[in-house]
Amino acid sequence: MDHKAEExxxxxxxxxxxxxxxxxxxxxxxxxxxxxxxxxxxxxxxxGLLHAPDRMPVPGAVRSRLSKQxxxxxxxxxxRSAVKAVPAAGLAMAVGLILxxxxxxGFLVQTQRLLDQGQGALAQQQAGLTAAAIASYPSSQVxxxxxxxxxxxxxxxxxxxxxxMYVWGLQPPSDDxxxxxxxxxxxxxxxxxxxxxxSADPGFGWLxxxxxxxxGEFKSLGxxxxxxxxxxxxxxxxxxxxxL
Amino acid sequence: xxGGPPSYWAIFPGVIIRDTVTSYRTPDDATLMRKxxxxxxxxxxxxxxxxxxxxxxxxxxxxxxxxTAEEVTQxxxxxxxxxxxxxxPHRGRLSSWLLxxxxxxxxxxxxxxxxxxxxxxPSDPAKAMESVPDxxxxxxxxxxxxxxxxxxxxxxxxxxVIELAFYHGMSHSQIAxxxxxxxxxxxxxxxxxxxxxxxxWEQGTNPNDPAQR
Numbered sequence: 001m002d003h004k005a006e007e008x009x010x011x012x013x014x015x016x017x018x019x020x021x022x023x024x025x026x027x028x029x030x031x032x033x034x035x036x037x038x039x040x041x042x043x044x045x046x047x048g049l050l051h052a053p054d055r056m057p058v059p060g061a062v063r064s065r066l067s068k069q070x071x072x073x074x075x076x077x078x079x080r081s082a083v084k085a086v087p088a089a090g091l092a093m094a095v096g097l098i099l100x101x102x103x104x105x106g107f108l109v110q111t112q113r114l115l116d117q118g119q120g121a122l123a124q125q126q127a128g129l130t131a132a133a134i135a136s137y138p139s140s141q142v143x144x145x146x147x148x149x150x151x152x153x154x155x156x157x158x159x160x161x162x163x164x165m166y167v168w169g170l171q172p173p174s175d176d177x178x179x180x181x182x183x184x185x186x187x188x189x190x191x192x193x194x195x196x197x198x199s200a201d202p203g204f205g206w207l208x209x210x211x212x213x214x215x216g217e218f219k220s221l222g223x224x225x226x227x228x229x230x231x232x233x234x235x236x237x238x239x240x241x242x243x244l
Numbered sequence: 245x246x247g248g249p250p251s252y253w254a255i256f257p258g259v260i261i262r263d264t265v266t267s268y269r270t271p272d273d274a275t276l277m278r279k280x281x282x283x284x285x286x287x288x289x290x291x292x293x294x295x296x297x298x299x300x301x302x303x304x305x306x307x308x309x310x311x312t313a314e315e316v317t318q319x320x321x322x323x324x325x326x327x328x329x330x331x332x333p334h335r336g337r338l339s340s341w342l343l344x345x346x347x348x349x350x351x352x353x354x355x356x357x358x359x360x361x362x363x364x365x366p367s368d369p370a371k372a373m374e375s376v377p378d379x380x381x382x383x384x385x386x387x388x389x390x391x392x393x394x395x396x397x398x399x400x401x402x403x404x405v406i407e408l409a410f411y412h413g414m415s416h417s418q419i420a421x422x423x424x425x426x427x428x429x430x431x432x433x434x435x436x437x438x439x440x441x442x443x444x445w446e447q448g449t450n451p452n453d454p455a456q457r
Contacts, residue, residue: 045441049406050343062317067289
């Protein structure tokens with residue numbers, strides 16, 4: 001084996017070789033199975049170094065920003081590339097399909113409305129079942145919400161990242177606003193827990209919370225009035241809240 | 245929601261509606277990445293929840309600034325979202341793929357800002373002892389903790405060149421210039437330090453664990 005090459009393998013695995021040295025080592029590696037094996041063992045150390053830093057708690061705002069960012073069409077290059085890949089004949093067919101869809105638009109809108117209603121009922125049923133399941137756990141807890149004529153309950157288990165909240169007597173928001181729920185940790189960091197959904201019954205809202213970490217890691221929950229679609233961080237007035 | 249500890253899913257009765265039950269399985273990373281490549285946001289957030297703390301920990305290790313580390317973490321996950329189809333599970337595990345991306349972004353960031361590496365601070369002895377794994381344990385987390393401990397134990401001159409190379413993206417010659425040390429000395433220190441880490445690492449290899457091969 002070329003000892004000069006062998007001495008460079010650890011540095012190669014760490015990416016520390018200067019350009020000329022790297023090219024020279026890579027040429028040598030092509031014909032030396034022993035050096036390939038030695039490099040593989042150094043590369044497994046480098047992989048270990050990637051994983052070695054401690055896990056660190058990530059501010060909740062990162063998840064919120066990402067969640068919003070990936071929802072934007074501009075961040076879906078797979079769609080752009082798919083469109084580019086469509087040949088001319090396919091494009092003509094696509095235009096035809098779009099026309100067909102346009103003709104049936106009214107029918108689709110009506111179907112969608114029915115579907116939305118069905119999905120809303122299904123989601124509410126799911127929330128009810130989840131609340132019942134959580135409540136059956138011995139360590140489950142119920143936080144009572146009572147503020148300015150609005151009453152509600154939050155069913156959760158401190159060891160689980162889920163919970164269900166119900167509120168009664170809350171004025172439904174206007175079309176350009178929404179009620180957004182926030183989980184507040186010990187450092188005062190707010191993490192969005194989702195937007196309150198209103199049922200057909202006036203003043204009855206509910207939310208199934210899927211928290212990033214177990215609910216026990218949060219000290220309180222609050223509800224604010226936000227622009228439709230929600231905010232990255234609370235911007236509107238606090239409407240409700242409870243300690244966890 | 246995908247993933248999560250098994251006890252979490254065990255609380256739900258089997259009567260819950262079908263579409264919820266089907267999502268209670270714990271898909272592996274490769275399955276989730278296929279879903280992400282197809283535009284599945286829930287799969288993406290499940291992967292985020294699994295790996296964000298690891299990614300942020302590495303980013304913070306490289307850039308030493310919480311705000312910049314947040315940006316690096318966000319960029320790394322955006323790349324996971326936009327390039328999910330390029331991930332090949334046969335070439336390695338997802339965590340390595342994602343952390344490699346994170347390291348590159350973080351190093352590009354410190355180069356862009358011409359930021360100097362921070363002063364090295366030895367681990368807090370109490371915390372270091374907490375992280376020393378049970379010698380009988382061969383889980384990956386334990387092996388990574390062992391490696392972290394082994395790195396901390398290296399003589400300063402060996403540890404620092406490995407850290408500057410790997411966590412700050414410096415080449416041999418850049419390290420020599422930065423430390424005002426002869427190039428040959430830097431090369432020797434790096435090689436000796438890496439050889440020690442390799443011995444520690446290989447002592448912890450479990451030949452029966454496919455994830456470690």
